Amino acid sequence: MPRRTLGVIVNPVAGMGGRVGLKGSDGVEILRRARELGARPEAPGRMAQALKAVSQFQDQARILTYPGQMGEKSCTLAGLPATVIGRTEGEETAPEDTRRAARQMAAAGADLILFAGGDGTARDLYHAVGEEVPVLGVPAGVKIHSAVYAVTPRSAGELVALWLQRHLLRMRSSEVMDIDEEAFRAGVVRAKLYGYLQVPEENRFVQNVKAGGVVHEAEALQGICAEVLRAMEDPDCIFAVGPGTTTRGILQALELENTLLGVDVVRNRKLLANDVTARQLLDLIGGNRAKVVVTAIGGQGHILGRGNQQISPEIIRQVGRENLLIVATKEKLVSLGGRPLLVDTGDAALDQELSGYTRIITGYGDYVIYKVGY
Amino acid sequence: MGRDRETLLRKYHQARWDEEIICEMDVPGERGILVPEAEAGIQEAVGDGTSRIPENLRRKQPPALPEINQMRVNRHYMRLSQETLGTDVNIDISQGTCTMKYSPKIQEHVATRNPGMAEIHPLQDESTIQGILHVYYQFEQFLKEISGLDRFSFQPGGGAQGVFTNASMVRAYHASRGDHQRDEVITTMFSHPCDAATGATAGYKVVTLMPDDTGYPHVDAMKAAVSERTAGIFITNPEDTGLYNPQIKEFVDIAHGVGALCSYDQANANGLLGIARAKEAGFDLCHFNVHKTFSMPHACMGPAIGAVGVVDELKRYLPLPRVEFDGERYTLDYRGEPESIGRVRSFLGNAQGVLKAYAWVMQLGADGLREVAECSVLNNNYMLKKLSEVPGVVIQYSEEKRRLEQVRYSWGKLNRDTGVGTDDINRRIADYGIQHYWPSHHPWIVPEPFTLEPCESYSKDDIDEYVAVLRQISKEAYENPELVKSAPHNSAIHKVPAPSIDEPERIAVTWRQYVKKQAAKNSG
Incomplete structure (x- = not known):
């Protein structure tokens, strides 16, 4: 009997600008240029890497995801059965798709949303669910200034696996940051703090078990x-x-x-x-x-x-x-x-x-x- | 049979007895010992014994202890002991910073079974315990020579209590001078956490210095930390990394420059015996963990010894009583120093421990002590070299430098490459007959840390076996990470649950708590 509901969202275009030196993937024009330069979606593969760590606890969780590249494909790659909800408009996905997916998952009772993307995606999650539903980022974007991401896809998956096994996992408010991409491409860094998301605490600095005397x-x-x-x-x-x-x-x-x-x-x-x-x-x-x-x-x-x-x-x-x-x-x-x-x-x-x-x-x-x- | 000669690995399998909790083994009426009634002559002299206990101290009902026969009790605990990996059955290099050296069994015999020791009482007249007072006095002379400091007390029952005693003496020193503005102590991130914690317990604010790329703090950080508010510095050297801070004298001078005292945490002095002394580094106080460097058992957080030493100027603050010698007789001085911080433990502290440590030093002599340090440093650097060749192991900080008696290693690379972390490996080593290793104090500054200390007790063969186990697990991590992540496989408990200890609804630490929680669970 699944105890918890996990939402899975992939921003398939996240990270595409980086491989071809475009310093970001926000905006239709940049994305078109990225594709021309030969960029391919990498986020679905990174999400699949994360989900592999979750698959051995699949009986503990009900998985909700979005069609195709937005999550379904990653679940299939990881061998994780998932319920596909919603639909996407057209071939290219847009920020609105991420936002809608997050809102629908929250409404369907998701206890945690695992999402793959970059700073732009984190902003979309913030816009959709704020601090109402805990989230965790699988790093896939060009820019990762936000503190809502695990260090690697695998460590994101392991944290979710831990969350499925444990009764308690501490959550912390973590920063959603982004830079003005146009200014950035012109050589000017302007970072902005957009808000906070609730993220499970990743104990990189303490032992996982038997950690007595630790100041949380x-x-x-x-x-x-x-x-x-x-x-x-x-x-x-x-x-x-x-x-x-x-x-x-x-x-x-x-x-x-x-x-x-x-x-x-x-x-x-x-x-x-x-x-x-x-x-x-x-x-x-x-x-x-x-x-x-x-x-x-x-x-x-x-x-x-x-x-x-x-x-x-x-x-x-x-x-x-x-x-x-x-x-x-x-x-x-x-x-x-x-x-x-x-x-x-x-x-x-x-x-x-x-x-x-x-x-x-x-x-x-x-x-x-x-x-x-x- | 026996270890594989090529790989040095054992086909270890831990016993699993599936024992009940002892409280569940209760058989009403069963007895372990039948206490005989006192003989007529004794009864005549003192009565029945129990009636001499004041009425209000007597139990109205017998205690709710399990009733079990002696043989079953013995079997129960023997079985449980088989499900553990204690220091006498495994190669205990694992507990870096703890110095798990061999404690010769003869010392145990002398200290706990010899009637001359076992049957004396601290309230006896001092003229009748001259032997143990002699041992105290002599052991103090040894530590004075080893540290260069002038007086010692063996009262504190452990290392942290030793540091607390030193912090209390620092406080008493400044107070006696009317200097009340000092409210801060300084320590370093890689010093033992008790250097910060006991300072705080003594009422001080704590300033911690972070290491730079070398592994120890920069002198400029120390300069930025001190002020007229600094009461003292409490630091380890070598720190947990095993690296010796070559600028320690400058740190001490900077502290003295603002009027602060310097306390040297020498809990673990195994790499220093006969080589470097607290005095020459300029320290005013120090402490030794007698249960580490001087071979007495650790006593499981119980009666250990944190021997504290001070320079002449501070000896009036030492705990009382002190053992004095007038050339003929040993005496206990309870009142000599009005400025003493007083007692920190009852009587003389752990006298058996002092005797064991004294026996150990007497067996080795001065040259032997120096050899202890040399061997432990040699062992450690041999192991460092071997482990630096194991795929996935990183030597954090100053890789080219030799270490003293221990090293804090990192599985950071292995973790990035395979997803296997130090917690996973810590469970897997049990499958090869080695108890879990010590990762690090918190927070983890070295990623995926593990801290090893092959002190002088271990042979080259022991070290080679230990390294072979870690090499094998590294190989497994690269070839079949799931094998390591799902470990242990050959241990008494096969699945170590992930919950942490702060989940009160799932964890009971006493029988009474367990019964209560079970009842609550069953009632829904």
């Missing part, structure tokens, strides 16, 4: 919030809290309204403003003492310049480097694989000033000295 992310986040709240006991200091789930917890703990994607401003534990622009923030700070709380956003480890451009160079200079509170879990730091945290404020001299060994808040009374670079 939820506890680590609580510790970080408590540490920042301790700093907030100073009633005259203004706190600008940047976007991110790590920082969101701070405003939640104060029971203040917060914007996940924006900068919120607090003084003496009271809200001054939500979702401020750089100009508004500068005005609010005025001549007051202020601290700015930021966290690493996206897979690259940017603490400034990705998704929090509101915290402008002018503001950082005004509050001073010592008043920039950087928060991150140890797992997040370890996941950077030794690469530094990054700043990209748009002000090269400031980036240089901010770089070097810096104190990161990793818990309550707990810090890591980590390198910041640019």
